[in-house]
Amino acid sequence: MKVLLTGGNGQLGRCFSDRTPIGWNVLATDAKTLDITDLIQVKNVVKSYRPNVIVNAAAYTAVDRAELEPELAALINETGPRNLALVANEVGARLVHISTDYVFDGEAGTPYIETAVTNPLNVYGKTKRDGEVAVKQIQPDALIIRTAWVFSEYGNNFVKTMLSLARQHNQVNVVSDQFGCPTYAGDIAQVIIELLISNTSGGVYHYCGDSSVSWSHFAKVIFSSAVQQGVLKYAPSVNDITTELYPTLAIRPKYSVLNCGKIEEKGIHLSKWRRQVAFIITSI
Secondary structure (H helix, E strand, C coil), X not given: CEEEEECXXXXXXXXXXXXXXXXXXXXXXXXXXXXXXXXXXXXXXHHHHCCCEEEECCCCCCCCHXXXXXXXXXXXXXXXXXXXXXXXXXXXXXXXXXXXXHHCCCCCCCCXXXXXXXXXXXXXXXXXXXXXXXXXXXXXXXXXXXXCCEECCCCCCHHHHHHHHHCCCCEEEEECCCEECCEEHHHHHHHHHHHHHCCCCCEEEECCXXXXXXXXXXXXXXXXXXXXXXXXXXXXXXXXXXHHHCCCCCCCCCECCECCHHHHCCCCCCECHHHHHHHHHHHC
């Protein structure tokens, strides 16, 4: 298997490289070595390497900044996947594209299934939705994996932010009325590998953590685990606040829990995120 990986320095990209099966060759690229918004460059790199699979882990993920840079977000999240799908077809490669729970508006009362109507509330979600649409139109057999609240031992993420705040403050304010499913990037990487090995049929799949929580509950789990492992001497108190008391540039869905039944039917287990928080917390 020859895999071209975009976003190789991101959380998912690094976790994917860590888990590459024996016999697989992975060319990991980043924005400096492959600008996915440049179709000519994409053609040159892909046709030179001629992969069997392209895993697109590259994305513009700064949700608030995207409101100020909508054109750049669209280039990376929509034009980039479009370019990769076009060139993947030219060389006979399969595309795996990573998307997000933020394609939904959060108005549902039950977990979102793959066929639920998308209605993103912010620029990030809209551009990711547009990327999905482009990929599906160009390569119907592509694998599109929507995930949520990604964390890992790499890069910047909520777990690292909370640990940093805990070392500086006795109490922290965390939003308590937004709900989603934390997901370990290493588990997403392993799922991509399993889907490719089993040659799973194309389409949209949801994959995330095995239970939903609010951001404030997520923070409490992080602090408790850190204390248990001696990373923190004590846990700061968590003040549950509403979204209105924590204004941001981008509107976020209040409820973006994903229904992962479709992928579970293939024997794939959801991310046991509490265990993974405990696993990585001593290394960050």
